[in-house]
Amino acid sequence: MGKITLEQLQTELDNGLTNKKIAEKYSMNIRSVERRRAQIGALSGRSTLVRHKHKDDSSTGKILEWIKTRVDIKQQINAADAIIQDLVSNVKPLPLIKYENKKPNKDLVTCIPLGDPHIGLMTWAKEVGIDWDLKIADRVYRKVFTRLLSNLPDTEECILVNTGDFFHADNISGTTSRSGHSLDLDGRHGKWLDCGFEIMRMFIDACLKKYKKVEVVNVPGNHDDILGRALGSYTWQLYRDNPRCNVQKGDNPFQYVKRGNVLLGFAHGHTCKLSSLPGKMADDQYKLWGLTTYRHWITGHVHHNQWQQFKEHPGATVESVGIIPPKDAYAHGGGYGAGRGVQGLIFNKVNGYLSQRVCEIVRPTD
Numbered sequence: 506m507g508k509i510t511l512e513q514l515q516t517e518l519d520n521g522l523t524n525k526k527i528a529e530k531y532s533m534n535i536r537s538v539e540r541r542r543a544q545i546g547a548l549s550g551r552s553t554l555v556r557h558k559h560k561d562d563s564s565t566g567k568i569l570e571w572i573k574t575r576v577d578i579k580q581q582i583n584a585a586d587a588i589i590q591d592l593v594s595n596v597k598p599l600p601l602i603k604y605e606n607k608k609p610n611k612d613l614v615t616c617i618p619l620g621d622p623h624i625g626l627m628t629w630a631k632e633v634g635i636d637w638d639l640k641i642a643d644r645v646y647r648k649v650f651t652r653l654l655s656n657l658p659d660t661e662e663c664i665l666v667n668t669g670d671f672f673h674a675d676n677i678s679g680t681t682s683r684s685g686h687s688l689d690l691d692g693r694h695g696k697w698l699d700c701g702f703e704i705m706r707m708f709i710d711a712c713l714k715k716y717k718k719v720e721v722v723n724v725p726g727n728h729d730d731i732l733g734r735a736l737g738s739y740t741w742q743l744y745r746d747n748p749r750c751n752v753q754k755g756d757n758p759f760q761y762v763k764r765g766n767v768l769l770g771f772a773h774g775h776t777c778k779l780s781s782l783p784g785k786m787a788d789d790q791y792k793l794w795g796l797t798t799y800r801h802w803i804t805g806h807v808h809h810n811q812w813q814q815f816k817e818h819p820g821a822t823v824e825s826v827g828i829i830p831p832k833d834a835y836a837h838g839g840g841y842g843a844g845r846g847v848q849g850l851i852f853n854k855v856n857g858y859l860s861q862r863v864c865e866i867v868r869p870t871d
Contacts, residue, residue, distance in 0.1 A: 669726025
């Protein structure tokens with residue numbers, strides 16, 4: 506596939522070429538051209554030196570001043586996302602993973618929600634009671650996840666869900682994009698990316714060995730708008746040649762999976778109230794709502810387990826799942842707290858109900 510620099514692209518656009526014509530000229534996919542155009546939009550904020558004839562011509566009273574044109578934050582996010590999508594588009598797919606289970610239960614389906622992994626988080630035991638960094642996270646996730654899989658039944662399919670906030674931060678400054686809160690991070694952003702991608706591969710590879718089919722659901726979070734979506738693209742690229750693995754990249758904050766008489770909804774939980782989710786499912790998926798008898802939402806965001814049944818919407822339940830990482834300094838100072846662990850939910854596709862759940866906690870020896 507061809508390549509084009511931003512300077513070349515700008516020249517072609519100035520010459521009146523369309524995206525389609527540019528794609529044909531440089532042997533590119535039209536989507537790649539669109540992503541490159543988005544990058545130009547993000548980089549178009551300029552500083553201009555303006556000379557005022559009189560002091561009254563300037564609100565600052567200066568004869569010379571730099572005027573900075575501000576690019577809208579949404580444009581910056583979209584452009585940064587486009588850059589990352591372009592980078593992961595050339596990831597080489599992995600070889601097929603061997604399926605090891607020969608007698609799966611076809612009536613059941615397993616759902617494993619990964620509650621807010623927050624890869625990149627760093628904590629200090631003297632401050633919050635527990636040490637946590639990238640090395641510890643990698644070790645603990647591998648141990649806990651291995652134990653969980655060994656205790657789960659051999660169903661034919663697994664739905665592996667990133668409930669959002671897979672990465673603790675989304676930028677080099679180490680702040681949240683919306684509120685600007687400073688985050689406690691382990692090193693540079695490249696370190697969290699490498700560690701996060703390796704952990705995600707570990708999750709999926711382990712599931713592909715145990716389950717005949719693996720549905721990966723990547724839900725957008727509020728800590729990683731850009732990197733969380735990039736994780737979806739990266740994962741899709743790695744497993745796109747594996748027919749046993751399907752990846753929902755994370756384009757929509759509300760995602761759904763129907764299996765038999767069960768309809769599952771997935772959301773991070775930061776864009777709307779939990780009490781609104783049953784109605785949202787009925788509105789978004791009215792056809793699937795009518796075809797199912799058991800409907801259940803799974804969310805993250807709140808960092809603890811809770812189950813809610815709403816009287817206004819008796820047709821669906823809502824569950825928030827716990828997490829493995831410890832409390833950061835902010836949560837510790839605010840008095841928040843909950844158990845740490847991960848769980849697998851087993852649904853009966855025929856009868857349409859949650860038949861059992863298997864929980865695995867973080868142990869002191871992990």
